[in-house]
Amino acid sequence: MLKETNISKTEETKKLTIDGLTKIYPVYKIRISELYYNDQNDRIATWISKYKAENNVSAIDKTDTNHYNNIIAEFIKKSDEAAFKKTMNNIKAIGQQEPVIILTDGRVIDGNRRFTCIRELSKDDEKFNYIEGVLIDKDIEESKKEIKLLELYLQHGREERVGYTPIDRLVGIYNDIIENELITVKEYARNTEQTETEVKKLVNRAVLMVEFLEFITMPKHFYIARELDLDGPLNEINTVLNKVNDDEQKEDLKNVIFNIIMVKPDGDLTRYIRNIKPLINSRQFEPFLEEQLNHAEKVQEWIEESDKDVDLKFLNEEIRGNTEMVEEISESYDKYQERIKKSETKSAPKKQVEKAIEAIQNIDKMILISLEDEKTEEFLKTLNHLEKEVETIKDEVGKDD
Known part of the structure; x- marks a missing residue:
C-alpha cells in the first residue's frame, strides 16, 4: 500500500x-x-x-x-x-x-x-x-x-488516445480474450468503441500471429511479430484463406504463406500474399500449392539440419540470407503468377464482350420509342456500326496467325 x-x-x-x-x-x-x-x-x-x-x-x-x-x-x-x-x-x-x-x-x-x-x-x-x-x-x-x-x-x-502498435493490440487481444478468457469479444468491443465484427477480425488475426510464431518454433515470442512488422501480412492472410473452401487446402495454404513470411522473398509481403488470391479457384492453384509445400518442407528440413535455435538473428541472417532457398520459392511463385496473368489475358476478350452485352441490355427501351427522327437515325447508324464490328470480330475468331 x-x-x-x-x-x-x-x-x-x-x-x-x-x-x-x-x-x-x-x-x-x-x-x-x-x-x-x-x-x-x-x-x-x-x-x-x-x-x-x-x-x-x-x-x-x-x-x-x-x-x-x-x-x-x-x-x-x-x-x-x-x-x-x-x-x-x-x-x-x-x-x-x-x-x-x-x-x-x-x-x-x-x-x-x-x-x-x-x-x-x-x-x-x-x-x-x-x-x-x-x-x-x-x-x-x-x-x-x-x-x-x-x-x-x-x-x-x-x-484522443492513440499509441498502441497493431501487434501490441493483437497480443493484448490474444491474452485477454483467447488464452486467459478474461473478457469477451462483446466486452472488448464495448470498451474500445468498436463493433463486435471488427473485434472478431482482430481475434482471427491474433490467432494467426500465434500460429505463425508456433510455425517458426518461437511460441509466444511476440516481439518477433512486432520486429517483423507482421500486421499487414496477418491482415491479408485471412482475406486469402477465406477464398478457399476446402479445409485441408486452407491449412496447406496457411503453412505456405507462413513459410513465405519466414523466408521473405519480396520486400512487400502484404502485396505478395494478396497476389495469391487470383490463383485460388483456378487450374493453377493445386500445382502451385503442391510446389510451395515442397519448398516449405525443404526449409523445415534445412532448419532442423542446421541444428541451431531459431531466433530473430537466425531468421534474418540464416533463413532470409539463404539466397538459393529464397530464389527457389520466388521463382516458383513468379511462374504461377505469370501463368495466371496469361490466363486472364486470354479470357479478357470474352469478359469485354460480356460487358458490352450487359450495356446493351441496360438500354431503356422506352427512351428509344420516344426518340425524335433525327436521334433515331443516329442511333440506327451507330447500331449498324456495332453490327459490322461484331461481324469483323466473328471473322477473326479461330483464324490462324
Whole structure:
C-alpha cells in the first residue's frame, strides 16, 4: 500500500467510469518512488516477451522496484521514442496536464509514458519527484477483469488516445480474450468503441500471429511479430484463406504463406500474399500449392539440419540470407503468377464482350420509342456500326496467325 506521508490531495478532480458507474475522483500528488509499472499493460507486452526470451526468465523480478521500473521504462521509451520526447518536453514546459491512474498498491494502470517522462525529469529537477494521479481502490488479482476493462477504455475507447502498435493490440487481444478468457469479444468491443465484427477480425488475426510464431518454433515470442512488422501480412492472410473452401487446402495454404513470411522473398509481403488470391479457384492453384509445400518442407528440413535455435538473428541472417532457398520459392511463385496473368489475358476478350452485352441490355427501351427522327437515325447508324464490328470480330475468331 502507498504510504500516506507520500500522498497529498489536490484541488483537481477527474471523472471516470468504473464498473459501469461514473464518478468524480479526487486527484492526488504521489511520490514517484512509491509507484511501479503495470507489467500486464498491452503496450509493452512484446517488449516483455523479448526480455523474457533474452534473459531466459518467466517474469521480470520485482524485488527491487527501482531496478524493475528502470527495465520497463526502457521499453516505454523504445516503443515510441518520438512520442516519449514530445511528451517529456511538454511536461517540462507546462507541467503534467492529465493525471495517471493508479491502484492503491502503487501500480500505474494508465499513464505509463507520463510516469516515464516524470521519472526521467526527476533526475535533474526534484519538483518532478511527484506525479498527479487518481487512486483506484482495486486489487490487481481480485479485480483483473474490471481493471482490464478500465485500461481498455482509457487506452482505446477515446478518440484522443492513440499509441498502441497493431501487434501490441493483437497480443493484448490474444491474452485477454483467447488464452486467459478474461473478457469477451462483446466486452472488448464495448470498451474500445468498436463493433463486435471488427473485434472478431482482430481475434482471427491474433490467432494467426500465434500460429505463425508456433510455425517458426518461437511460441509466444511476440516481439518477433512486432520486429517483423507482421500486421499487414496477418491482415491479408485471412482475406486469402477465406477464398478457399476446402479445409485441408486452407491449412496447406496457411503453412505456405507462413513459410513465405519466414523466408521473405519480396520486400512487400502484404502485396505478395494478396497476389495469391487470383490463383485460388483456378487450374493453377493445386500445382502451385503442391510446389510451395515442397519448398516449405525443404526449409523445415534445412532448419532442423542446421541444428541451431531459431531466433530473430537466425531468421534474418540464416533463413532470409539463404539466397538459393529464397530464389527457389520466388521463382516458383513468379511462374504461377505469370501463368495466371496469361490466363486472364486470354479470357479478357470474352469478359469485354460480356460487358458490352450487359450495356446493351441496360438500354431503356422506352427512351428509344420516344426518340425524335433525327436521334433515331443516329442511333440506327451507330447500331449498324456495332453490327459490322461484331461481324469483323466473328471473322477473326479461330483464324490462324
